Amino acid sequence: MVGAAASSCYASPLCTWFVAACMSVSHGGGDSRQAVALKSTGRSRRSRQQLTKCSGSGSSTTSFGPCNHYNALSSLFGSNSVSLNRNQRRLTRAATASSGGGAMAVAMDMEKEAKVDNKPPTEQRRVVVTGMGVETSLGHDPDTFYENLLQGNSGISQIENFDCSAFPTRIAGEIKSFSTEGWVAPKLSKRMDKFMLYLLTAGKKALVDGGVTEEVMAEFDKAKCGVLIGSAMGGMKVFQDAIEAMKISYKKMNPFCVPFATTNMGSAMLALDLGWMGPNYSISTACATSNFCILNSANHIIKGEADVMLCGGSDSVIIPIGLGGFVACRALSQRNNDPTKASRPWDSNRDGFVMGEGAGVLLLEELEHAKKRGATIYAEFLGGSFTCDAYHMTEPRPDGSAGVILCIERALADAGISKEQINYINAHATSTPAGDLKEYQALAHCFGQNPEIKVNSTKSMIGHLLGAAGAVEAVATVQAIRTGWVHPNINLESPDNGVDTNLLVGPEKERLDIKAALSNSFGFGGHNSSIIFAPYK
DSSP states (O other): OHHHHHHHHHHHHHHHHHHHHHHHHHSOOSOHHHHHHHHHHHHHHHHHHHHHHHHHHTTOOSSSSOSOHHHHHHHHHSOOHHHHHHHHHHHHHHHHHSOOHHHHHHHHHHHHHHHHHOOOOOOOOOEEEEEEEEEBTTBSSHHHHHHHHHTTOOOOEEOOSSOOTTSSOOEEBOOOOOOOTTTSOHHHHHHSOHHHHHHHHHHHHHHHHTTOOHHHHHTSOGGGEEEEEEOSSOSHHHHHHHHHHHTTOGGGSOTTTTTTTSTTHHHHHHHHHHTOOSOBOOOOBTBTHHHHHHHHHHHHHHTTSOSEEEEEEEEOOOSHHHHHHHHHTTOBOOOTTOGGGTOOTTBTTOOSBOBBOEEEEEEEEEHHHHHHTTOOOOEEEEEEEEEEOOSOSSSOOTTOSHHHHHHHHHHHHHHTOOGGGOOEEEOOOOSOHHHHHHHHHHHHHHHTTOTTOEEEOTHHHHOBOGGGHHHHHHHHHHHHHHHSEEOOOTTOSSBOTTOOGGGBOOSSOEEOOOSOEEEEEEETTTEEEEEEEEOOO
């Protein structure tokens, strides 16, 4: 994507110069200087357009390409200033040395292209949330899930899915009861990994919640309906089973082990089931996956590539290989004797995060499309952003929270609002010693002067759902907007040094008239993401 964006600035003009030179050699006659002059004019005009495009975008991430196209090109191919100038001089000499009838035509085409590109600005399409679906340890529908959050109930318990007595961590936000009946065909239900089953059921529940009946679906343009539901880990259970089968013989392996292990197949299977032919893929950016999927889905709608998008994330890795892997990273809490107290963001006695599992899916829709079918609008999606810490695979930057702050500032710019308008934040806050404090510092830097700000962590009650975390927390954020209640932070008994509890929601739910809400998700690899919702007006 970066390469494509970079080439849009420089490759097109250079290629046109090259074609002009070749055409000049092939066709006799004409004043080549005229062609060069005309081409130069088109090139300068196009360059101005590109510069305007970059400077005009500011901190926005509505487009997928980077703002600084030249730096992007340099990072891909090394220092280009010398070689680009040398190539330009060579091509100019070639064009000047030959006659330019063909070059004139090419240059005129470029001039027309520049005029076509210079389109008047159009009103941006608005994106709204019209449906939600969840699978969590605290409920299988948005209302039950959020009511449990408001009551401060914990979904953390002893792991029952397998014998984990040999592990130092034996607790998780495990889903104890789950049924695919009426949602997934029995044959597929037996073969699929749980991450796909959670994804399919949550996705279909979001449609039902959004009032998308068969009759309503029949009116949709299927070519403009898409699915973008990601996963951090994919089908690890299917993959683990394949490894065990391989120990006996490859003939014992499930023929579906490869497709059902890949992260993209959940979105693909849901689209196949629905007949949706619009944008369909998955994103995997560790624990920031869901936010990436939600923001990119909104961008598809804004750009007119889709009218409706199912988006979010799903993960299920409470299995031996998943638990063992995070234990090896020394990332998990070992508070096995008191599971409900184990996940404690910003508390000085926190000792690591608690794994969770499940899925969250939002039904995003273009505003006019939603109004036309009489959909209930829960909230409006305003914008968001991504950045990278570019420091360490798992640790936050030691020089503060520069990457997180940059992400938040760009999200605000993309949403077109000021930081004063944000008065609720659903934090990433996983209950890790370093991560919680760095995020808090970033939030205090950006919003600490706002007396209305309230911050909470959904993970204090359901644990960390990895790639599904951002989507489930987006559902919690939208529910906060809908109900006017924000859920408590549980287990915050001894706040960390430097943490001002006035910014945090207390041990009980609190009333809050939300103006705009920010939801953060960060992932291994230094991935930062922030998305913003607001009441629809």
